[in-house]
Every structure is written in structure tokens, then in C-alpha cells.
Amino acid sequence: MKLHHYTTIENLALILNSKKIRFSRLTTVDDTEESENFGEYNIAPFIFVSCWTTNNVESIPLWKMYTGNMRGVRISFDGKPFHMRKLEINSSLPITIEGEVESPLTIEQIFNPECFVLPEFITNADFGGEVEYTDDLAGIYQDAVKITRNDDGSVNMSISGASSIAKHKSKVWAFQEEYRFNLMAFPAPKEGYTKDTFNNFHNLYVNAVYFGSSPRNNYIDVDLCPEKLNNMTIT
Template sequence: MRIYHYTNLESLALILENQTIRFNRLDKVDDLEEGNAESLGVKFCKYVFVSCWTETAEESIPLWKMYGGDNGGIRISLEQEMFKEYLISNLKIGKIQSQGTIISKIPPQDMVNSNFFIFPMLDYKNDLFYRHIKYVDDIYAFTKDAIQITNIQGGSGDMHMKMKPFGYYKNKRWEFQEEVRFVLYVLPMNPMVEGGNSGFSSIVIQSLLGNKSLPFHYYDMSLKDDAFNNLEITLSPSATEAQKLIVQALIDKYAPNAKLKESALGKVVRLK
């Protein structure tokens, strides 16, 4: 299935050169209400990273304006299952040694890092990684009780957390976006380093309650080696000839099999 992402020329150049898609922190997105959602004093949106798309093939004037800029923006289209997969055998994380082989969308060096823990690691077949946004009247109603801690003794306890509400709900005022998104959750410590407890480890609980910062503000996920073979790039309705030449030059260099298309709105809309 094809999905669509509106952006600017600078971002296009980085996507093509690095063959990655950037996931931005949820507390840095343009929806301030969503970015400020929290629970139990934990500003959990700083641990949520998203890449925002739509499944709607028809071009959107608001999305052109908001994310493509006044002119010169582009819309890219890729297959939903675009991300690179890593075949990992006998992975060791802290005191935990896995047996056999797993397929992960997170590279092994980021899975074993003691300063953070990224998930989900596996497939698209659930709505934790890839989801259709639900538009509601009150985001806070779905996030306020998402995190609960019980049986706290000696600096440790049982944490009960529903991460899915963060990055899943937006106010109905954003319904025009018809958004789908990829979502990564990044804990500020790796629970496996304490032995892989059935619940969250004490260091993770303490890190979350203290709103510990992560060592990065965005995360770039690698695309499949052949992802650009199915790439379509649509020019802004207000694209100039010079901008068209720039996009074509980028395609020639990094994605020769990509298709470049004129906007269907080019003769009927002037973006101002």
C-alpha cells in the first residue's frame, strides 16, 4: 500500500542522500496539545518519536501549505513496508542472552545500548508501530491514567504503563489531515541491563519519574535498499522550473528509478 508525506526540498535531499526517514519527538510537533500530554507527571511525549504520513492519494491543499512551504515543496510516496530489516542472531543485552534469530527494524547496535531502549522492533502487523490517528474531543482523557506505579519499596516498584495512547490521539481540529504515522517508543534506560525483569526495572521507573532526557532529539530509520525503486515524487502546485530541475537532479543522483510527477492542482491552485 502506498502512503504519502508532504515536506520541503531540504528534507527530500536528506532522505535521498541518507536513505533514511526521520522520526521527530512528539513534544516537538506542531500540535502543542498532543505534545504536552502527560501522565503521573511523566512528560512521556519526549520518549515518543513519529513520522507522519497519509494514505489519501488525492492532494491536500492544507498539507501542501503546512509542510511543503509556500512553494517548492514536494510530496513523496513510498510503500508502507519501506524500512530496512536486520537479521540478528544470539543477541545479548545486559544480562539477557537471546537464543536463535530475530528480525528487527532497529539495528543491533541500538538494541544493546544501555542508555535507551527502542521498540517496537518487529513488524507492521500491529498498530503500535503503524497506526491510523484517532481524532477525539479531549486527548488528556486518554493519557492521564496511562502510567501507574504500585508497590513502591526500596526504590523499586511495579509500573503499569499504556504507551499506545501517546501518539495515537489528536484533537478533532486536526481531522483534515487524515493522518497515519509510524511510532517508536524510546525508554531513557534499557530495562534489560538489570536482568530483564517481567515488569519495568527500577532504573527505568526512576528515569521516567525524573523525566530523564534521551541522548538524541530525533531518530533516523534506514529504508530498504530497493525502497526508492517505488518512489514517487510530486512537485508542489507552485513549483518553479528551477525547483523542478533541482528535484530531477536529486533523482538522477540518488533514485534513478523514481517517478517525478506534476501536481494535479498546478493549474487550479496558487499557494500563497
Template sequence: MTDNIDFLYHYTNIETLALILSNHTFRFRSLDQMDDLQEKETSDLKNVGQFCFISSWTDDSTESIPMWNMYSSLHSGVRIKLATNPFKKYANTPDSIQAVSKSPVTDNSNGNYIKSIITVADMIAKKYICPGGMSNNILHKVVYTSNPDELYPKLVSQNEDEYTIAFGSLGKYKNIHWQFQREWRYILQIFPLDIDQNPDQLNTSAQIMITKILQGLEKQPFSYYDLTLDDTAYSNMEITLSPKISPGNRLIVNTLIEKYNPSATVRDSSLLGLI
């Protein structure tokens, strides 16, 4: 994260709000599902955007009519305000890992368990790997550019027989025409890999995965990923109703809040009666 920022905003529809409130989660989707078709492209790899999962937000506290129209609705949408990095952290206990692992787990932690927004146990159980889910540092400010080297980055570098893929370059740059969004993103790189193997087997499996990615043949482990919200961030959620919200949709939002998150704040749009 490049700037100090306390809150971010997310425009969406009431149906998605219902799922966020009832499940306490936010959904990440891969770059090949974004409205900006440039996003999934690189200069040297095919289909690699499918491994980069994002959740899009803006730091613009002033309501945006284009954002309402593009990502929500003037009549049936909401804008969610949450504290930055609002995701729940879990302790990676030996017991939780042992419950899904084929191998014995030794506890040398002295009770100082590593906490992460995605657990090792979940990665083992669902046969994937997500390095960012362990680092807890997944928020990035989008850089807007007209530089083709940034919009279509070269990811692969070679040193003798070894290949390195700069997956970290994905999802961080957008065409300057999207600058009005003032976008920030939570970014996860997720790859299909069974990490519950001995080191030699794991290394071989990783090499096979990388080779298939280089050939454009590997497939994403799933089409979306849901991250759970921290209880405090969830309870302090602020929801702004769309500018032309109907009485029925207002009632739906208020009913959802009353049922799932009564401590959340609901506000009328600052554009109410102006458009």
C-alpha cells in the same frame, strides 16, 4: 495497524528530500517537537512525550492545499509516496551482537535470525532500548477525538509497590480539529538504557530509569532517530512536485533523482495551473 492500506504520503521540502534520497532514511522526531502542542501532554507525567518518536504520513491520495502550505511549500516542496512499512529489516546475528557486547553471545538460532527494523547491536552500541524496533509493527492510524481522557491520557497505574506506565497510549490521539490531515504514524518508543548487562543489573537500571521518568527527570537518549528505507520501497518512490514549483527547484529535484534514485517517479501536481 487498523486498516488495510498499501501506500502513504508525506509532504516535505526539497532540502529534506535531498537528505532522504542521499541517506536512504526517514527521520523520526519526538512528540515534544510537534506542531500540535497537546501531543506531549498527559494527565499524570511530565516530559514523557520526549520518548515517543514519530514519522507522520497521510492516506489521502488527493493533494491538499493546507498540507502543502503547512508541511511543505507551494513553490519549493514535494509530496513523497511510499509503500506502507517501507523500512529495511536486518538480521540480528550473534556476530553483530558480539561485536558490540561485553558479554559472550551464544548462538542457538540454527541460522533462523530474528529480523527487525532496529538491531539489538545498535541498541547496545548507543545504549538505548526500542521495543517497537524489534516488533516491526509500528504503523498506527491517528484517532481524532475531543475526549480529554484520550488527549491527555493517564499513563501510570499502581499495583501495590509496582508501577506500570502505558507508553503505548502516546502519539495515537489528536484533537478533532486536526482531522483534515487523515494522519497515519510510524511510532517508536525509545528510552535510555544500557541493555548490555547481566539480568540483575539490567533490572536495577530499568527500575532507576522508570523512577526518573515518573519524577519527570529522565532525558531522551537523542532528539531524533533515522530509520533506513528498504531498497525496494526506496526504488519505487513516487515524488509529486508542489503546485507552483519554480523552474530552478524543479531542476534541483530532477537532479537529485537522477543522482540518487533514478528509478523513482516524478510527477507534476494535479493543482498545477489551478492555484
């Protein structure tokens, strides 16, 4: 499977210089309907996406929409382009990981000063998938987030995983044949990543969603695989 990303010359320069791909907040994508169909709790500001296409034939609409009026580039990779590597634990963090775990983010990138990235990609190694096009976007997302408060004061929250919650669009966008990578992130704890905050992480991000306190950062940069970057095709 080949993946293609249409972008501007300026963004290509940034990609080559940083060796990273930028994930943007779901609320900034071109299909505004995506972030407006959630129910009582809007999870869209907590989701960051990187959008690609699986269509190997050059698309005039995509050239027009994403390359700066057809004056940009299409970058192409054989398969998923991210740098999957063994997750090494920083000794300053009060956590442990059993066995060898591969991740597209380092431990410092997961637990960064601006946000905590939910490491769903550890149990969902694909960490991306084809977008499904539907006539009932609101119906799919209406109950994406459920929060219940217990008698003892504790709070439970269930979220349809980031790997699937932002993988649906209206059928009018089907021409994009989109393949999307998703990350879910929450504000970093004000006290830093201490033992107490790790013990209280669940309540921290439940409250963030409940009160609509999304991360301050508008994007998350993810490392590209050096080998795949060297073999990237630029059209």
C-alpha cells in the same frame, strides 16, 4: 495502502543521502496539545514519531504546512517503507533472542550510546497505525503512565504501549488523515550495556520517567527499505 510524506527539498536530499527517515520527539510536533495532556508522568519526551498520510489526493493544507510554503515534495511508498530484517545479536551484549525476529532497527541502533529504544515493534510487527481523532485527548492520556512503589523498595510501572499512546489527536486535525510510526526510548545507562544494567533495566527506565530524565537525542533515524526507496514516487 500507499503512504505519503510531505517535506522540503532539503529534507528530501537528506533522505536520499542517508537512506533513512527521521523520527522526531513528540514534543516537537505541530500539535502541541499532544504532549500537554499526560497526567502526573509526562511520557511525551520519551516518544519519537514519524508522520505520514494515507490520503492519496494531494492536500493543499499539507503542501502549505510541511513543504516550505508549497515549494517542496511529497514522497510516496507502497506500504510501510522501513527496512525490516532479521535481528542479529552483537556478541558483546549479554542478551539472547529466541527464533528469528524481524526489526526495523539493528541491535546496535536499539542499544545505542545515546538511548535505549524499547523494542515494542518486535511484538507489534506493524509498528505503526492510523491516528484516531477525538474530542477527549486529555481523557485518553491522563492515566497513560502509572508508577507504584512497593514496600520492599521496588517500583512497578505500566505504560500504554508506544504503538497506541501517541495515536490520538484532536478532531481539528482530522484533515491530515495521518498514519504514524512511534518509537519509545530511554536514556542509555551511564555504565554502558553491561550484564548488571540489563538486569536493572526496568528500574532504569522507571526512574527516567519518574524524574523526567528523557534521552539527550532529539531524533532517531530509521533505515528505509532499499527496494522501496528505489521505487519511491516523488511529486
